[in-house]
Every structure is written in structure tokens, then in C-alpha cells.
Amino acid sequence: MAVDASDFLPEQLDLEALREAARDCRGCDLWKPATQTVFGEGPQDAAMVLVGEVPGDREDREGHPFVGPAGRELGKALEAVGIERGEVYITNAVKHFKFEERGKRRIHQRPDAKQVKACRPWLRAELDAVRPEALVILGATAAKTLLGSAFRLMAQRGQPLESDLAPFVVATIHPSAILRGSDSDSRQAQRELLTEDLRVAAEAIAARR
């Protein structure tokens, strides 16, 4: 049995070939109950890559990343800093929806470290294909797996990070944190954090031009 996604990588490492090959990935056990692989999307020459955690229920059914409520928040935050969603490459640390069935509902589950590690060859290949100027890491799960388990999101968000993943790397809150806010003030406060950190990345890209 495969221990990670590397057995499934295509010979040619452009985005189209990667996306095609990822459909049949069996690099961990998450493919089985899920509907389909949700690969990253966006232009190959995107200056910014954003990486989330794992597709949700909507993403699993539709086959596209960040098309549910969290994606709507992300789109609004990008727009607030003058970036169109279509200009950036959006993906996830793990490409299959992980869930637990409760009656008719499928409840999102956080991928474990082994699953994120197994899926890592896809993310690595996406970053190699796009070679963005800035990488934005969304949420603590993705941040800890990409930057090390000592990473503390709320202490380090919005700051340029030392990493070989991209010339400029920054981490911010996951857009679903906004949705979990208990009232409109706390949701607004979370929205502002996300927007602030995206602005840091947007300015870093502008400064490199």
C-alpha cells in the first residue's frame, strides 16, 4: 500500500498533469469515503498562492476549493485588498474531504499529521509549478504542518516568515474562523485580521515589482 502521494505524481509536473493525476491518488485513506479529489485552482503564473486545510462538504461535492461559506469570506477579504479571486492560486494542504457522518450530515474533521504529510507531495508540486512570490497559509493546521509544530498562529500571524516555500510567506487565520464567531462584532474582528494579513502579502508582492 502507498504511504504517501509521491507514487501518484505524474512525470510532467505542470498543473494540468498534476490535477489529472491527483484524481486517482490513493496516498492515504481519505480518498475512499470522499466524492472526489479537490485539487488547487488558479493561474499557473499566479503571484500569490493561498493554502487552506482540507476541502469541506461543498468542495467535496463540487470538486473545487473554497466554494462554500469559508470561500465566500476569503473572496471578500481578497477583494478588500484589491485582489481578484481569479488571479490567485487557491489550494489545500489535504486534497480530500475528511468527515464523520452524523445522520444525514457530514461533519468536517481535521486531518491528522500523517494525512497532511501523505498529501504533501501534491502541495510541493503545486508550489513548484506556480512558484508564487507570496504564499499565504490559512489557519493553524496548515501553518503547523508547513512551518513546524512550534508555530503559534495568533502570535505570528501577519509577520513575514522564514521559509523555503516561497520568497514571501505569511500565515493568517482560516476564513472559517470568521464563520465560527459568536456574534457580528467577533465575526467582524476576525474579518479584519484576515484582511490585514492578506494586505501584508499583497504589499510584499507589490514591493517586489
Ligand code: URA
Ligand atoms: N476550508 C478549507 O480549508 N478549504 C476549503 O477548500 C474549504 C474550506
Ligand code: SF4
Ligand atoms: Fe492522496 Fe491527499 Fe487524497 Fe490522501 S488526501 S488520497 S494523499 S490526494
